[in-house]
Every structure is written in structure tokens, then in C-alpha cells.
Amino acid sequence: MTDKPTQVLSCRQARDLDMVAYLAWLGHTPARIRRQDYWYCSPLREERVPSFKVNRHLNRWYDHGMGEGGNLVDFALRYHGGPLRHCLQELAHCHLSPVLPRPVAAAPAIPAPSLRVVARHSLSCPALCRYLQQRNIPLEVARRFCIEVTYQLYGKRHRAIGFGNDAGGYELRSPHIKLSSSPKSITTFCRGSHQVVVFEGFLDFLSWQHLCPQADPCDAMVLNSVAFFARARPLLTSYRQVYLYLDNDAAGERCTRQALSLGAHVSDERPRYDGEKDLNDWLVHRGTELRPRA
Structure with a gap:
């Protein structure tokens, strides 16, 4: 049957x-x-x-x-x-x-979150600096790409590490939260290179900056969520070489498969930190340079 x-x-x-x-x-x-x-x-x-x-x-x-x-x-x-x-x-x-x-x-609409950015400063909050230290991110590296954001959520003010995106919003991190302000988007760093390195989150991008300071200058992209791969896809097709540093989990696997389908110019770099969930976990637990490319 x-x-x-x-x-x-x-x-x-x-x-x-x-x-x-x-x-x-x-x-x-x-x-x-x-x-x-x-x-x-x-x-x-x-x-x-x-x-x-x-x-x-x-x-x-x-x-x-x-x-x-x-x-x-x-x-x-x-x-x-x-x-x-x-x-x-x-x-x-x-x-x-x-x-x-x-x-x-x-069927009333589900209300949007009440998160609002109220101030931006240079990174100096001791709790946030300690958090970066726990993640093995040097403060001088973080300050090149991040700021300190004061935001208001449901009537209370909080501080977080803010990583800006291309639409003007921020990814927000602290020891206790992982949020974002609207609008949400990808983050790109364009230097006119024919190569680009791609990360899922900004802590992985900062980890790469610390682990590979002597790497050839190339463009960089942080998806800020694998949900934004479709938005990044047209841009990725314009590069001669794409290096993917995504997470070793189900979502990272799905996104990697989609990216590899773009062609032979896309390379999965996850074997370089195999055994850890992501690039930042490799830095925290191993604290050494990445494995060489096969």
C-alpha cells in the first residue's frame, strides 16, 4: 500500500x-x-x-x-x-x-514594543566593560564598532552595548539582555574589497577582529539575525569570495546551506571553530587563533 x-x-x-x-x-x-x-x-x-x-x-x-x-x-x-x-x-x-x-x-493588532533609545555615549559603564571582558573582547576593539546606549523599556531605563545597523537601529547586549531597537537590519562595512566575511552576530564579528588582526582588509557583513539572509543575498552575489562565519546550530546550518547554493565562491568557515557554538565561544573557551583553512 x-x-x-x-x-x-x-x-x-x-x-x-x-x-x-x-x-x-x-x-x-x-x-x-x-x-x-x-x-x-x-x-x-x-x-x-x-x-x-x-x-x-x-x-x-x-x-x-x-x-x-x-x-x-x-x-x-x-x-x-x-x-x-x-x-x-x-x-x-x-x-x-x-x-x-x-x-x-x-483581532486588534499586537502592540509594538516600547523600547526607545534615549542616549548614546562612548563605552564606559563598568558592568558592560566587565561583560566584554568575560567574552574576551578587548575594550579597544569594541569601542571601534560599538557605543553605550541608554534605552527605555516599559518605563524603565537601562544601559547596553549598542551595535548599529544600516537602517539606524541598534543591536543591544548586556549581561542580562539581548534586544534590538527599530528599525532592524543588517550591518555592512564596505572597503571596496572583492571579498566579504559574514557573521551572524556582532560579538562574532568583534571576535574575528581580535583573532585576525593581520587579515587582509576585506568587507564585512553582520546579519544580526539569520532571518535577514534574504536581505543580504543580493549583496553577497556581487562578491568574488564570501567567507561564512555562522553559528554551529540548526539555524546556522540552514543559513549556510542557502548561502552555499549561491555558488563555489561561498566558503563555510565553521570547521575553523568546530566544537564551539560560534566564533565568540571559541574565543572565550579556546582563546587561540582559529584553525587554518583546509
């Missing part, structure tokens, strides 16, 4: 599937539940404080750290990296049930 072929879903059918059930199928469980709001550590990026919310009534998600949200199809495109047909096939394989119909008038 042959297996019954998987039904092809339309976008309308897919976006009505149960978002919470799909996250459970992927292996993600909520850190806390408050009425209709299910809070998770983001499936789209690394974090320790849950900031990814699914409203069960609306069947919609919002990632407060990324400043992005939407329906299940929007999530699948970011999680799997597209194309749309592949994402719809992935959703069909799960055999999920749709959520119960809901009145259109009862």
Missing part, C-alpha cells in the same frame, strides 16, 4: 494552522503562559529571557527582540529560510489543525 501524498496547503490554509501546536512540533515549549499569551525563548535567535510571544486568540506571533511579527506563514519563511513552496510543504507534513474561527472585529 502506498502512502497518501501530503496535501498541498494554500497560504490561507497555512496561516490558520495552530501556531502553538507548530512550535511544539518543532520542539519549542512556552516559558510562561499568561491568559492568551504564550511566551517563548525566540526560535529565530539565541536568547535567555523569553521575548517571543504568541497570542493564542489571534494566532499571531511577535518577537520583541527583533521587532517583527506576523502569522504562521511569516514565521515559517523566517524559520526555514524560504522559498514559500518549501515552507508550505513543511507545514503540510506536520498535519496540524486550524485554530477555531474568530471574529474579524475581535
